[in-house]
Amino acid sequence: MSTDTFREQPFRRVVWLMPAAFALHIVEENAGGFPVWATNVLGGRFNNVDFAFNNAAFLTILVGLTVWVSKSGSRRASLLIAWSSGNIFWDGLFHVLTTAYFNRYSPGLITSSVLYLPISLVIGTATLRSQALTVKALLGALASGLGILVFVIWYGLFHFAI
Numbered sequence: 378m379s380t381d382t383f384r385e386q387p388f389r390r391v392v393w394l395m396p397a398a399f400a401l402h403i404v405e406e407n408a409g410g411f412p413v414w415a416t417n418v419l420g421g422r423f424n425n426v427d428f429a430f431n432n433a434a435f436l437t438i439l440v441g442l443t444v445w446v447s448k449s450g451s452r453r454a455s456l457l458i459a460w461s462s463g464n465i466f467w468d469g470l471f472h473v474l475t476t477a478y479f480n481r482y483s484p485g486l487i488t489s490s491v492l493y494l495p496i497s498l499v500i501g502t503a504t505l506r507s508q509a510l511t512v513k514a515l516l517g518a519l520a521s522g523l524g525i526l527v528f529v530i531w532y533g534l535f536h537f538a539i
Contacts, residue, residue, distance in 0.1 A: 388507035389447045391499055392458050395465060396439045398492040402468075402485055403432045409484025418479055421534025431533055455509035456518055462500040463522020469493035471526065 407428070415423040439461055446454040469489035476483045501519070504510050510518070531537060 388455075388503040388509055389450060391503045392443050392446050394492075394496045395458070395461060395500065396436065396443050398488065398496050399436055399439055399465065401492065402465075402488040403436070405488045406432075406485040409482065411484040414481075414484050415534050418475070418481060418483075419534060421530075422536060423534050427533060431529070450509070452509065455504060456514060459500065459504050459510055459515055459518035460521050460525070462497050462504075463519035464525050465489075465493045465522075466497035466519065467523045467526045469497065471530075 412423040446458045472483045472486040472489040
């Protein structure tokens, strides 16, 4: 018998949207040639091996966090899943803004704008409604999601160049 309150159940289910959206996003980025785009348009150095490794690692982490939060509902797990939601939110904005700035399709634009941005809002709302996190903790997770995206771009594309 579940010990979830009625309020916690939707949050524990809705978090599964993130790994599903991320998997579709990987497919779109791969089909669109994201490594070549990142190298040619952003001026970084990114290849298919790095792309596969980075995405496999993050998908594994994301599925693990999703299992953890959906089974335990712990505050730490909720904070980490909100951090992941913040990361995909900023990645969604990255694709929208780079497409607009460079006037060129950023591989991942469709899934990030159609899935990432709305799912991030749904996760944030569910996090607050379930009382898994406070507003302050959720905003901190959103801000740290931006930090991790910047770090991933810095190490993944620019290999820590300053």
